[in-house]
Amino acid sequence: MTKGRIILHVDMNSFYASVEQSHRPELKGKAIAIAGNPKERRGIIVTSSYEARAKGIYTTMNVGEAMRKCPELILLPPDFPKYRNASKAMFTILRSYTSLVEPVSIDEGYIDITEISSERHPLEIAQEIQMRIYNELDLPCSIGVAPNKFLAKTASDMKKPMGITILRKRDVPSKLWPLPVIEMHGVGESTAKKLESLKIYTIGDLAHVEEYMIRQALGKNGVRLRARANGEDGRKVDPNSIYETKSVGNSTTLPIDETDIQALEKTFEIICGKVAERLDAKKLCGSTLSIQIRDADWHNHSKSKTFQNPIYNKNVIYEEAIKLFHQLWDGTPIRLLGVTVSNVFDRKQSVEQLSIFNFEQYAKQEPIYELIDNIERKFGKGAIQKGMEVGKQTYASKTSFSKDFLEDLKDIDSIE
Template sequence: MDLTKQNRIIFHLDMNSFYASVEQAHDPSLKGKAIAVAGNPKERRGILVTCSYEARAKGIYTTMSVWEAKRKCPELILLPPNFERYRAASKAMFDILRSYTQLVEPVSIDEGYMDVSDVDMDGDAVAFAKSIQQRIIRELDLPCSIGIAPNKFLAKTASNMKKPMGITVLRKREVPHKLWPLPVIEMHGVGESTSNKLESLGIKTIGQIANANPDLLKSKLGKSGTRLHNRSHGIDNRAVDPESIFETKSVGNSTTLPYDETNIDELRKVLRKLSSKVASRLDSKNLAGRSITIHIRDANWKNKTRSKTVINRLFKEEDISQLSIQLFESSWEDEPIRLLGVTVNNVFDKGESMEQLSIFNFEEHAKEEPILRLVEQLQDKFGKTIIKRGMKIKKNPSLESKTSFSKDFLDDHDNRK
């Protein structure tokens, strides 16, 4: 099928059941068997990170608890995660993609985009995708699905249409026929919260998003409303950017509690511990944020989030802890809690922003005024670069600096160092 006449040809490559597939490639005796990679199976918090397609055929799915999965499928083989093995497989996969073009954008450990618009494919994008898919199988013994489209949104959507080992083409003109009848929750970028907001507006399908008043969507959902309206029409102008994945936008941490918790003192203790980890990670990256979000999952697996934007830089443990507890207490209705999470959003380099003055911190800054005057005098005499306020120290990376494993692996792709 010839797609080379399109302005852009974007591939979205999605590895199929990645962790489980890596384990099967490492140990061929596991092939054809129901396997799952899970956390600690001795604790209730143990959940399935991924499972093989053989396990899925028996009703097993990702995020299912270990005990429930074993009850449903007694022959299920549980394996502990081997992150270094997955990291090595991911790097090998992306190395293969970069052998065709440098316009490769990793999205996570097991998926990424390729812009192959300028690659010589002999006029057949599908055959070219097939050759990539077969090479990954041949060299790494790992299956993948590939979506082919004129933009990232449609390519991502296409790669989800046929798994495992699928190759799907999705053109803009096919959107009304293939996407509009689908429920909104199946649209990439729409989560449970957004789906509920859309449903409150009477919008249940992607087609209804496309036919909705754009101003109404923007007023109710902000910028995401405009973005969803554009994408429901197959419009997405984002470029494949190899550098974009290295931009940290948020730093967070979450934990599943050992048992459903209703004791407020224990819940506060958990939030303080999470806040401490987030603060440590921000410090290790020399980052601060402008807003905070807490994530709550109750015993019935109902999720909700609460957010707050602040005036000043947010990076201190006590500030993060105080805000997270306030947000939680303002929304908690005594229901048993299963999971808590704390995330600082809209992060930026601390050296690139000045703190806003207020009646609460004016006195603190006033004490610094003589120092600031001295700095200005030295800069006027010797130049702006002679002395700067603050000193940016490069910190040694550690486990505390990691926001999540699926992002940590991206260090392997960073050639800027």
């Protein structure tokens, strides 16, 4: 581990539950779970302690089912401010070693220790980080040590809780290739099914498939997955990458398994309104719209469409989402609906491309632009504008907890 880059992936173990046990020592050693309102259908297990997992409790399990399986299970409501503070403290410890820290989510991140490992062995550094987080915050974590981000992420999953795993590129054939392809990071159920149709069942099969074949089946993502199956990943640890919003979405779990089309369309209207509000709050637009359906049997289905011109308007998002929904839905009862606008970017950078399809719309607006020109000639340039931006622009979301912790990390930057 002395040549090339040395990257750690730090993954907090059962984070929310561990934070609760840290604050309330009487909960240590007990089966606890963080969940929504147990009286509502949307009450599902968000995370659980390892004691609860040993008794069959898992994330996304319905609260009622969890209580039947483990009657002694202690249910706790989420305490997000508490979790954000713990996350902030954890990343403060990581940044005491180097500025090359890339948070991935509230409870995991990468740290590039290449420079400091010239003076100390990487394993020693990983052990010290793990023990500092445990002793100073009373929180367990697992750490993967590897020459790139993909292998580090994979390694951190190999020993939980409180594990440290070194995964070298030369270990890939023996440790990764025999595993089912679904166990590879970046491969979900949908991708796994596509790979199986190509007779790709293991990570090793993916590593050895002809590049032209995987490119034809999955495009650039397929080529990227093939490279990672061979232990290759050129991504650098980028401290600023988390501040780049890549998508904006919203989803909701329905009170019942719904089949009524009017109720479903109304739900879509509400979801699309929230997505539009979030895009507006960040002054963003996006070129790809995706919808997600989870049926009563917990099977996920999705469909997406990419537009020539970026979208951000609520009505447009809703109209296009409904079109996708009718193309995708087969009438089975629905448990969850979701809408996401991805490939987002600053709305100021959006330049709508004229085409034979929207030229007429611009022709109709021409008298308006002529009026604006006349007013500006009389009162000066900028006297009237199509829209006005109020306040300082920020890419940080104020609308979802999963991104709120980034604001805390910005605070860390400002005081160092």
